[in-house]
Structures are given as structure tokens and as C-alpha cells.
Amino acid sequence: MTAIPQPETHATSTPPRTAPIVAMNDIRVSFGGVHAVDGVSIDLHEGEVVGLVGGNGAGKSTLMKVLSGAQVPDSGEIRINGQRVTIHNPRDARAHGIETIYQTLALADNLDAPSNVFLGRELVGGLGTLDDAAMESATRELMERLNPRFKNFKAAVASLSGGQRQSVAIARAIQFNAQILIMDEPTAALGPAETAQVRELIRQLKADGLGIFLISHDIHDVFDLSDRISVMHQGEIVGTVERAGVTTDQVLAMIILGKKPDEVTSEELAALH
Amino acid sequence: MNGLAGARSFVARWARGDTWTVGLIVIFVLLFIFTKALRSTYGLDALAIASLPVAFAAAGQAIVVISGGIDLSIGSVMALTNVIAASLLATYPELSVPVVILVMLIGALVGTVNGVLVVISRVPDIVVTLAMLFVWAGAALLVLGTPGGSSTPWLREITTGTLGIELVPRALVVLLVVVGLVWIPLRRSRLGLSIYAIGSNRLGAFRSGVHVEGTKIAAYALTGFFASLGGLALTASTGIGTPIPGPYLLLSVAAIVLGGVSLAGGRGGLLGPIVGIYILGIIRADLTFMGMEPAFSTVIQGVIMVIVVMVGAYLTLRRREA
Numbered sequence: 001m002t003a004i005p006q007p008e009t010h011a012t013s014t015p016p017r018t019a020p021i022v023a024m025n026d027i028r029v030s031f032g033g034v035h036a037v038d039g040v041s042i043d044l045h046e047g048e049v050v051g052l053v054g055g056n057g058a059g060k061s062t063l064m065k066v067l068s069g070a071q072v073p074d075s076g077e078i079r080i081n082g083q084r085v086t087i088h089n090p091r092d093a094r095a096h097g098i099e100t101i102y103q104t105l106a107l108a109d110n111l112d113a114p115s116n117v118f119l120g121r122e123l124v125g126g127l128g129t130l131d132d133a134a135m136e137s138a139t140r141e142l143m144e145r146l147n148p149r150f151k152n153f154k155a156a157v158a159s160l161s162g163g164q165r166q167s168v169a170i171a172r173a174i175q176f177n178a179q180i181l182i183m184d185e186p187t188a189a190l191g192p193a194e195t196a197q198v199r200e201l202i203r204q205l206k207a208d209g210l211g212i213f214l215i216s217h218d219i220h221d222v223f224d225l226s227d228r229i230s231v232m233h234q235g236e237i238v239g240t241v242e243r244a245g246v247t248t249d250q251v252l253a254m255i256i257l258g259k260k261p262d263e264v265t266s267e268e269l270a271a272l273h
Numbered sequence: 274m275n276g277l278a279g280a281r282s283f284v285a286r287w288a289r290g291d292t293w294t295v296g297l298i299v300i301f302v303l304l305f306i307f308t309k310a311l312r313s314t315y316g317l318d319a320l321a322i323a324s325l326p327v328a329f330a331a332a333g334q335a336i337v338v339i340s341g342g343i344d345l346s347i348g349s350v351m352a353l354t355n356v357i358a359a360s361l362l363a364t365y366p367e368l369s370v371p372v373v374i375l376v377m378l379i380g381a382l383v384g385t386v387n388g389v390l391v392v393i394s395r396v397p398d399i400v401v402t403l404a405m406l407f408v409w410a411g412a413a414l415l416v417l418g419t420p421g422g423s424s425t426p427w428l429r430e431i432t433t434g435t436l437g438i439e440l441v442p443r444a445l446v447v448l449l450v451v452v453g454l455v456w457i458p459l460r461r462s463r464l465g466l467s468i469y470a471i472g473s474n475r476l477g478a479f480r481s482g483v484h485v486e487g488t489k490i491a492a493y494a495l496t497g498f499f500a501s502l503g504g505l506a507l508t509a510s511t512g513i514g515t516p517i518p519g520p521y522l523l524l525s526v527a528a529i530v531l532g533g534v535s536l537a538g539g540r541g542g543l544l545g546p547i548v549g550i551y552i553l554g555i556i557r558a559d560l561t562f563m564g565m566e567p568a569f570s571t572v573i574q575g576v577i578m579v580i581v582v583m584v585g586a587y588l589t590l591r592r593r594e595a
Contacts, residue, residue: 068480070480090481108478109473109539110535111473120478124463127458128463129461130465172481
């Protein structure tokens with residue numbers, strides 16, 4: 001149905017444990033008296049998808065905002081490829097190869113697709129003028145790979161469908177050789193066909209060697225795509241588990257009860273059903 | 274990219290994206306023919322010189338509104354630059370060129386102050402610039418307590434009369450050349466795109482790595498610069514400085530609404546508002562020629578504006594649904 005070239009195999013098996021490309025250690029963020037993120041450590045390897053799940057207000061989006069530069073943490077360290085880095089704003093994050101696709105798409109609605117893809121990093125020609133032709137042809141090339149049915153390169157993105165807008169957001173994220181991708185609810189606003197397309201794309205990006213943090217409410221998305229799953233509850237990590245070693249029920253119990261699978265009693269598990 | 278291809282793609286984009294402005298130009302031409310029928314001696318040059326100050330104000334207002342803000346102090350800034358120009362030109366008539374340049378710089382500086390206050394205070398633009406309306410109006414009165422000062426002959430010469438045929442008033446040429454020299458390169462630059470981006474989605478632009486605050490300050494500085502051109506145009510057309518702001522704030526907002534600039538930001542251009550000013554001006558002239566009572570004629574102007582904007586909203590909705 002989709003014309004996206006399929007990778008040879010869906011490499012959902014655990015990648016070899018090389019040094020992580022991202023290591024966040026003991027990250028803390030509080031808003032007033034509320035500990036939104038309370039001493040969280042998490043890591044991510046090349047070619048790996050780490051699903052980040054948890055209820056509303058569990059702290060997953062705030063944690064990812066720290067990595068993407070939208071939120072400065074109160075304390076904690078971030079290492080990219082072993083190097084300690086400081087990320088104060090989205091430009092710093094991008095300089096380290098970290099790209100984010102937001103739940104509420106961070107698109108400028110009145111601009112066309114190429115302008116959105118290159119926003120903040122526009123291509124300029126002689127005399128400092130924008131090189132629209134180059135930006136459009138690069139965007140066309142990228143869309144050929146991401147979403148071959150995408151044809152509307154001149155219209156304001158406000159007039160595009162949800163799936164097309166998501167394609168623009170993803171194109172923007174991978175245009176600049178991203179190494180680390182943060183996807184915050186990438187399929188929340190999409191129909192079934194478009195969701196399937198985005199899932200396919202995530203597998204492809206993973207096969208290309210990107211590390212991906214996937215925030216999602218959709219437990220099926222997470223199970224389908226992740227290598228490891230980190231569960232957050234009230235600002236803390238309940239546990240990080242290999243996807244192959246758990247059931248959806250166990251992960252749901254972690255989300256709701258905030259306890260690891262071996263700490264949950266059978267009565268508690270039964271009460272969930 | 275070579276210049277010719279760039280120019281061609283720019284024109285193509287404009288014609289495709291800016292049907293609203295094309296429609297306004299058609300309306301204006303029809304109104305002009307109608308006016309000629311009413312009074313054959315009516316010339317475009319009278320309209321152009323009368324519209325010049327407020328046309329610059331509309332261009333300036335359009336830039337800051339596209340960036341997602343609004344500048345309520347634009348009329349006061351025009352009054353301030355108008356009296357600074359008139360009093361300096363009265364004192365140093367031989368230094369008229371440096372004085373004019375200085376006044377433009379003061380306009381940009383005043384705009385920068387507005388922008389910095391908006392960015393630092395994080396108070397809504399409409400509140401900050403409302404406060405600055407009073408500050409700059411007071412400053413104008415400090416510079417010149419009563420109307421006075423003088424202009425310089427060349428300012429009047431470059432804005433009065435026509436170039437060759439009657440349809441090319443000098444004031445219109447000055448307006449289009451100055452606005453074009455600033456706006457066309459800007460529109461094609463990273464700053465121009467950033468202005469549209471922060472007006473379209475401020476948070477999204479920030480997350481994309483756009484320098485939101487710097488862009489906002491630059492937009493206000495440009496608005497201040499255009500306000501100073503409006504002040505200079507006032508000096509040129511009246512020959513003196515008047516410290517009390519004219520009705521230019523409301524006219525500039527009316528013109529950008531008419532000209533297809535979205536008050537929500539991110540959409541529109543500068544040509545539309547300028548044509549909007551001309552339309553408002555020619556309607557006023559028509560109503561006078563038709564013997565309409567002045568008080569009633571402002572009512573008619575308001576009604577026409579509401580109708581035009583409603584038609585515009587209707588067309589936009591229909592295009593979305595299509």
C-alpha cells in the first residue's frame with residue numbers, strides 16, 4: 001500500500017551493547033514544588049528504539065524537552081557519544097544531531113513545506129538571499145523517500161492533511177543528518193493508513209542507524225516498534241525492560257501502578273481487568 | 274541562483290499567492306475610473322501625496338503584524354520624527370541630507386526600544402506599545418511645544434507632481450521605490466522568513482531554532498523606520514512639524530486589515546496594505562465629490578471596510594473547503 005522501500009528485515013532484535021549515543025543521568029526538573037522529572041537516568045543506542053511510556057503528567061514529555069533543548073534541567077548530566085554536553089536551547093540540541101518531532105506539530109502554518117523543512121537553517125545563495133530552488137529540490141528528494149505521494153510543495157502547510165504535515169515534520173527532522181530522533185506521539189493525530197506509514201518510516205530510520213526515543217500513549221505502537229521500553233510514573237523511571245521479555249499487560253501494570261512486574265501481586269493485576 | 278530566475282520565481286510566487294492584492298488593485302482601478310467620471314480634473318498625484326505618510330505607516334504596521342505583534346505607538350512615532358525633522362531642518366537648513374538620514378535612524382532606534390521592551394517585559398505587544406504611544410507622544414511635545422519648524426525644498430520636490438505622464442505621481446514612485454528597496458531583499462532573506470515564521474507559530478519557530486526574540490526586535494525596528502519615513506512625509510507635505518499625532522494608527526490598522534494581512538500574524542504582504550490606503554483615500558474623495566456630508570462619509574467608509582473584510586473572510590473559507 002505504501003511505496004516506502006522496505007528494509008531487508010525488520011531489525012527489531014536488540015542491537016549490540018555498544019556505548020550509548022545518549023546517556024541522561026540523574027536529570028531533575030521541577031516546576032514550583034512539583035518534581036516533574038525526579039532523578040531520571042535513561043540511555044539510547046545506535047539503531048535502537050526506546051519507547052517511553054507513562055500516564056499523563058508522568059514526566060516523559062518534560063524529560064524529552066530537556067534533551068531537545070526546550071526545557072533546561074535543574075540538575076543532571078547529558079552525554080552524547082560519551083561527551084558531556086550542555087543543551088540550553090533547540091539550536092544546541094540540533095548541533096548535537098538531536099531532532100524532535102512534537103506532538104503538536106511545530107510547523108509554521110502559513111509557510112510552505114520547503115520553508116518549514118529548512119526553518120532556522122535556511123539555505124542562502126549569493127547576496128544572502130534565500131535559495132528557494134535548492135530548498136525545494138532538497139525537500140522533493142526527501143519526500144520521494146518519505147512520502148512519494150506528497151506533491152504539494154508550494155502551498156501553506158495549513159492546507160495539508162495530518163499525514164502530509166507529519167511527513168513535513170519528519171522531513172525536517174531527518175534533513176540534517178540527525179543521529180538522535182525524539183518522537184512525541186508521532187501518530188496521535190493520524191488516521192490508520194497514515195499511522196501505518198509513520199510506523200514503516202520509524203523502522204526504516206532505525207535500520208538507517210538512528211537512535212529513536214518514542215513517546216506514545218498507544219501501547220501497540222510502542223510494542224510494535226521499540227527494542228526497550230522505559231516506564232515513567234510520577235517523574236521517576238519505574239523500570240526499563242526489554243520488549244521481548246514483557247507482555248503488554250505487564251507494561252500496563254507498570255504504567256498504572258508504578259511498580260515493576262515482579263513487584264505486582266496477582267490481585268493487583270486482576271484488579272486492572 | 275541567478276538573479277533573473279530569482280526575480281521570475283518571485284513574481285510567480287507573488288501572483289499565485291497574492292490574489293487578494295490583485296483584486297484590490299482591480300477595485301482601485303475601477304474606483305479611479307469612476308472618480309474620473311465624477312470629476313475629470315482629478316489626478317492621481319493629489320491622492321498619492323495625501324496618502325504618502327499613512328502609506329508608510331501601513332507598510333510599517335504590516336511588518337510588525339506579520340511578525341505576530343502590533344504597534345499602537347506608530348502615530349506617535351510619526352509625530353516625534355515629524356517634529357524632530359522640522360525643528361532640525363529649521364535650525365540646520367544646509368544639513369538637510371544628514372538630518373533626513375538621522376531622522377530615519379531615530380525612527381529605527383525608537384522601534385528597537387519598542388521591540389526590546391516587548392521582548393524583555395513579556396507583556397503583550399498591544400499593552401507595551403499602548404504605553405509607548407503616550408511616551409513617544411509626550412516626547413514629541415517636548416521637542417516642539419507648538420506646530421512649527423520647517424521643511425526643506427527637495428523633500429517637497431521629490432514627492433509632488435508627476436513623472437512625465439499624469440498616472441505616475443512622484444509620491445507613488447518614492448513610496449514604491451523605498452518600500453521595494455527595503456522589503457524585497459528582506460522578504461528574500463532569512464530574517465524575512467523568520468518574521469513570517471514567528472508570526473505563524475512562535476513556539477514552533479523557537480523549537481526550529483529561529484532567533485525569536487532577535488527577529489521580533491528587528492520587526493519593530495523596521496516598523497519604527499517606516500514610521501520615521503511617514504514622519505518625514507508629513508514634514509514634506511505640510512512643511513512644518515506638528516507634535517500631535519494624526520489619525521495614522523487607526524488608518525494603518527484599517528489598511529492592513531483591508532490589505533489582506535492577518536491580524537493573527539504570519540500572513541500577508543506590504544503591497545496589499547498600500548493599495549488599501551489608496552482605496553480608502555479615493556473613496557473619501559469620491560464621497561466628497563458626490564456631495565456627501567463629511568460625517569456621513571466616514572460612516573460609509575467604515576461600512577465599506579466591514580463589507581470588504583467579510584467578503585475576504587468568506588472567500589478564504591470557501592477556498593479552504595474546496
